Amino acid sequence: MLYVLVSMAELTAVGSIFSTGGPEVPTWLSAAIFFVAINAINLTHVKVYGELEFWFSIVNSGRHHQHDRLWLLSVI
Template sequence: MTAAGHSIAHWWPAVPVWATAATALVVLFVADLISVKLFGEMEFWFSAIKVVAITTMPVIGVGVLTFGSASSSPASG
């Protein structure tokens, strides 16, 4: 919950971390109260997103190291 608060604070510094953390906690708590199946489904998709991110970032990093990035190429003109 704190990580969610800090992530939102990065883009919207005026929003307190505790407010975002409390909102995320309430959303997950309500989802759990409505249906354990819904909560499990949400956890599955959040985990899937995390796995995709963890596997994609190194691939992108190797690509940037191998082929360079667009900003490192000389300016044309």
């Protein structure tokens, strides 16, 4: 039950962020697009899901420059 509530809150947040940042797109439409995308990813095979999560984590880590610098220092 908590998962459903948190998911709906996140979809509402995504819808409101996308409706304020660009052209006039209804909140429900952007939330519906992300709902379909998230469920499509979750319903794929395990191999595809793991590959997608790997690439999403690289994109997420790439946005945090401080994280990248610390990683580089730890490797050296």
